[in-house]
Amino acid sequence: MxxxxxxxxxxxxxxxxxxxxxxxxxxxxxxxxxxxQWAEAGLTLAAAALAATAAVRWFRRTRA
Structure with a gap:
C-alpha cells in the first residue's frame, strides 16, 4: 500500500x-x-557559519 x-x-x-x-x-x-526563501537562506547561512566556525576551532585545537 x-x-x-x-x-x-x-x-x-x-x-x-x-x-x-x-x-x-x-x-x-x-x-x-x-x-x-529569505528565511531559508538565512537559516542555511547560519548553519554554514556555525559548521565553519566549529571546523576552524577543531582544526586549530588539533594543530596546537
Whole structure:
C-alpha cells in the first residue's frame, strides 16, 4: 500500500484505500514565496557559519 496518492492515481480509489472521506489541501500564497526563501537562506547561512566556525576551532585545537 502506498503512503501517498500521487499524480495519475484515481482519487476515488485512493480515498477508499486510505479510509478517507475528503481531500485537504494546505498551501502558502504566492506572497509568501520571497519571505520564505529569505528565511531559508538565512537559516542555511547560519548553519554554514556555525559548521565553519566549529571546523576552524577543531582544526586549530588539533594543530596546537
Amino acid at each position: 502506498d503512503a501517498q496518492c500521487d499524480v495519475g492515481v484515481d482519487p476515488v480509489t485512493c480515498l477508499a484505500r486510505h479510509h478517507a472521506d475528503r481531500w485537504y489541501l494546505d498551501y502558502h500564497p504566492a506572497s509568501h514565496l520571497w519571505p520564505l
